Amino acid sequence: MAEQAGTLRRAPLSRDRVLRAAVALADQAGIESLSMRNLAQDLGVVPMALYKHVANKDELLDGMIDVVVGEIDPPMPEVDWQIAVRARILSARKVLLRHPWAPLAIESRNMATPAVLAYLDSTIGILLAGGFTVDLAHHVMHALGSRVLGFSQELFDDARRAGRTGASEPQPPAPLPPEVAARFPHVAAIALAASHDDESVVGQGCDDQFEFEFALDLLLDGIERLRQQGWTSAAGHR
CATH class of the missing domain: 1.10.10.60 (Homeodomain-like)
Structure with a gap:
């Protein structure tokens, strides 16, 4: 050795x-x-x-991001756009779970790195090849947001907050005080949902992978409906 x-x-x-x-x-x-x-x-x-x-630490960080993004599976050839985009995004998520520092690093850059731009370009290419107009593809990329790169900005994300503050360990979610729960019963109901993933960044009662795929499928199904309807931004603004 x-x-x-x-x-x-x-x-x-x-x-x-x-x-x-x-x-x-x-x-x-x-x-x-x-x-x-x-x-x-x-x-x-x-x-x-x-x-x-x-040249410096910024260039080092850009290069590190490109190494990580380079691990994402290439697009699946000759499949429906929805299958191709879903597979690509879930591959990206798997990669970023191996490199938990990467989402914050990607967010911290003022400009997308070459590998990130190539990834986004190929994803847009999948949409255009699937019958999307440039107009719809533009709005789809906005709707997907960071999710297209395999991570999402969760509402209750102690792990990400810990990454920003330098805390060594994310703190477990605190129970809602009784008076707060009484005032906001719907929030309390969500907070008290049965726990099945104690490590979830979105709080007890949520499974990160399930929640990510759930939201992703909602988006992709809705996007396909708009594509079939020939949606345009001009029609959407009326």
């Missing part, structure tokens, strides 16, 4: 090796632990050696 590690350390440094090591470090210790110094130490090089391959 020590011999293998030595061989890896002696392997020539490349941009791909730097990016993949950064992804592995973020997967293991969290994105907040990533620094050029820590990454250099992990690779067994001096920090200045990294700058031959990435």
Whole structure:
């Protein structure tokens, strides 16, 4: 094992090796632990050696995002648009679950990276090949939002809040005080739903994967209905 590690350390440094090591470090210790110094130490090089391959930490982060997005399955050929888009999005979700730091990293960028743009471009291509107008495809991408990349901005998401604040562990959802439950009985009913996924980011009583697919299928079914009706934004505004 020590011999293998030595061989890896002696392997020539490349941009791909730097990016993949950064992804592995973020997967293991969290994105907040990533620094050029820590990454250099992990690779067994001096920090200045990294700058031959990435100009700065922003470029490093962009490259890491592209590595992760590159793991998403390619589009399924010659299938109905709804099957193709659903499969692509669920593949994206599976990838981001392997890299839990990635959604916040993607959101933090001022401009989409090349791999993200290529992914979005191919998804729009699926819609257009499936009979969508550019007009409808435009609004569909707005409706899908971050879900098209495999994650959603949940209403009660302690894990994502923890990622922003640097907290080590997300706090479990607190029960509603009796007076609050009495004032807002419908919210209380949802909060008290039977728990079947204690790790869910949307609170007890919700299974993340089920909720994600449930909303995705609602959207895709509604989108197909609009496509069949020949929907246009001009008609939608009336």
